[in-house]
Amino acid sequence: MTSSDPVSRSTLLRRALARVCPACGQSPLFASWCSLYDHCSKCRYKHESNDGDTFGFMYISTVVFTGLFFGMMWFIWQPTDWIMRTVLFAVALASMLGSMPYRKSMAVALDYMIRRRFEPITEDGEPESSESNPPPC
Numbered sequence: 001m002t003s004s005d006p007v008s009r010s011t012l013l014r015r016a017l018a019r020v021c022p023a024c025g026q027s028p029l030f031a032s033w034c035s036l037y038d039h040c041s042k043c044r045y046k047h048e049s050n051d052g053d054t055f056g057f058m059y060i061s062t063v064v065f066t067g068l069f070f071g072m073m074w075f076i077w078q079p080t081d082w083i084m085r086t087v088l089f090a091v092a093l094a095s096m097l098g099s100m101p102y103r104k105s106m107a108v109a110l111d112y113m114i115r116r117r118f119e120p121i122t123e124d125g126e127p128e129s130s131e132s133n134p135p136p137c
Helices: 009-018 055-076 082-098 100-118
Strands: none
Touching: 009 100, 055 082, 055 100, 082 100
């Protein structure tokens, strides 16, 4: 897949929810529960060309989850005993951990969309060199 092939946002969202390669949508994104393959086996797209490209999205999505559960605990449902607080904590932890692969695949799809816009991707899945494309202002 080249950078000239159009991939809509809705297609990227569907591919992220299916946990497949954002570039081609054909091969799985994960080698295990939350461990990414280095590159796509079909189109050779490198999922994270720079280590840490997806940390920001993962951090923000974890903060949102945490905020939702704290808000639920303090404003909507105020558990009065330690058993209810423990149950709420367990549900919050399970939902954060259970959604982690989906949030990670959303982060990879978002990274793909951003890289595609600012750094054209070559046939081997790598961004073109920065010398030929200066960074946007």
